Amino acid sequence: MYKFSSLLTVIYGTVTRMAHDSIDQARRIVHDRFPDARGAVLAGSVAAGQATASSDLDIAILIGSGGETRRETLRFEGRVVELFIHTRAGLSDLFAADVATRRAVLQSMYATGLTLIDVEGEVERARALADADLRKGPPALDRETVETKRYGLTDALDDLGDATDPVERLVVAGFVLNAAADLLCDHHRAWTGSGKWLPRRLLEADPERGAALLGGHLHLCDTRDPARLIEAASEILDLAGGPLREGYSRAWHGVIESVATGVGR
The missing domain is CATH 1.20.120 (Four Helix Bundle (Hemerythrin (Met), subunit A))
Structure with a gap:
């Protein structure tokens, strides 16, 4: 029992140290590449406590209004990093796009992520908007x-x-x-x-x-x-209404509509 408890202590200490190292590394990325960032959130497996040594870092970064909303993948200190960079207006657009696709990717990042930087409550405001979207749920398919x-x-x-x-x-x-x-x-x-x-x-x-x-x-x-x-x-x-074969009819809308995804609607 003593040996098992000792092993658990070692494992817990290793996981905790790995998480702290990842958070510190994420902060360095933001400070080095985005010194004027208004906010930053670390999400993904690190925030969920499920990271491994090879896990990438998923970071949402709120920048000033003069910046460009974009996504970027890079390697920092030997680690793959996914950056979700956006202005305040860009965040609003991205939230709307994620609602339309019914996936709420960025909302989930803000709702569950670890705050790295928060200037004048920018992250908390974004998190409140994300929480509201998540509670409301996606729109129903037509x-x-x-x-x-x-x-x-x-x-x-x-x-x-x-x-x-x-x-x-x-x-x-x-x-x-x-x-x-x-x-x-x-x-x-x-x-x-x-x-x-x-x-x-x-x-x-x-x-x-x-x-x-x-x-x-x-x-x-x-x-x-x-x-x-x-x-x-x-x-x-x-x-969803049962099988549908005969009786199915759809008018031409100018694009090919996929039966798999409903693309074109």
Whole structure:
């Protein structure tokens, strides 16, 4: 027991030291590259206490009104750094864009990040706006977009059930996972995400159905059996109005509309 407790103490001390080193490094980046910054927030795995030695640093930086709103990736002291640089007006535009895409990336950074610099309460004001957006949730998808997603998922589920080629089956399964996740998040008016954030947001939106969908996808990848994924995605499709095949119709709007994402709406 003593040895185990000692090991935990060493591990905790290492993790804590790593977090402090990352925060100090983030402060150096801001001071070196943005000495006139009005605010800065360190987000991502470091802020969440999940950082490793190879984790990059995600930093939102509020600059003066004469600056340029942009995103930049660089390497600082051997570490990859993602910078989200913006003016106050730029932050407002970025928040609006993140709401429109239903992902709230920058809002989450401000809401959960560690404050590095805060001149005259700039970060606290930004955090209050971010919290308000997150509490309100994303806008609901319009009826036509939901119908297009239902149509796309219905078609993909048919293809998944019929697939014999293992590569095609995996590709279609990825489409089914993303399409069903999007509909489930919309059903709950919950934020969605991409990459590693997709399962996280999915489980936040609906722990039971989200876990079933993710578990079905994992089961297919492990065994090539699509049954569990089809069942989980079909249940979500029913929540959104059910399968849609005959009767689907859409007028030409001047762009190609994707059944996967509703692009063009």
